[in-house]
Amino acid sequence: MKLNFMFFINSILLGAGLAMDAFSVSVANAISNPKMKKRKMLIVAGTFGGFQFLMPLIGWLCVNTVVNYFKAFEKAVPYIALILLLYIGGKMIFDSLKKDENEKEEAKLGAGTLIIQGIATSIDALSVGFTIQKYDFLSALIACIIIFAVTFIICIAGLIIGKNFGNKYSRRAEIIGGIILIAIGIEIFVKGII
Numbered sequence: 001m002k003l004n005f006m007f008f009i010n011s012i013l014l015g016a017g018l019a020m021d022a023f024s025v026s027v028a029n030a031i032s033n034p035k036m037k038k039r040k041m042l043i044v045a046g047t048f049g050g051f052q053f054l055m056p057l058i059g060w061l062c063v064n065t066v067v068n069y070f071k072a073f074e075k076a077v078p079y080i081a082l083i084l085l086l087y088i089g090g091k092m093i094f095d096s097l098k099k100d101e102n103e104k105e106e107a108k109l110g111a112g113t114l115i116i117q118g119i120a121t122s123i124d125a126l127s128v129g130f131t132i133q134k135y136d137f138l139s140a141l142i143a144c145i146i147i148f149a150v151t152f153i154i155c156i157a158g159l160i161i162g163k164n165f166g167n168k169y170s171r172r173a174e175i176i177g178g179i180i181l182i183a184i185g186i187e188i189f190v191k192g193i194i
Contacts, residue, residue: 059129
């Protein structure tokens with residue numbers, strides 16, 4: 001595969017398309033954590049970017065080695081994403097509703113939750129392995145690095161937007177964040193089964 005102008009444009013567009021779920025979850029996370037520090041924002045964006053980097057690369061490896069096993073797993077992807085995001089979004093809403101009116105505690109965004117979100121928002125990127133199957137390994141790696149960078153930038157933007165919204169609407173914002181996560185899970189599920 002030649003690393004020409006169109007290769008880079010296609011990789012950027014692919015990254016932008018894949019990053020939309022991660023963007024929405026980033027907004028939801030920041031809505032629930034409006035005082036999120038810059039370091040945490042970098043960790044969140046890096047986690048989403050990292051999963052968006054890994055999944056297409058794993059997909060490429062599967063397509064070029066164990067295609068039959070990957071095709072069987074691909075059917076489960078929408079169900080896995082739905083379950084993970086319903087759980088996280090439902091927990092966010094439940095935790096928000098059980099808080100006392102005077103309680104100003106932010107939702108905790110731990111490593112476990114972040115990893116689950118990263119998997120849920122990037123699991124559909126495994127199928128990108130089919131899109132880039134004709135790339136040699138170096139080209140596939142470069143495409144995945146571009147996808148990482150695009151996702152990282154888009155997620156940082158989502159976190160900034162969410163923080164601003166979360167600061168304005170505090171408690172209700174966490175409920176909205178949970179609803180966003182549930183909606184993303186349903187959207188991934190519907191797209192995956194159609």
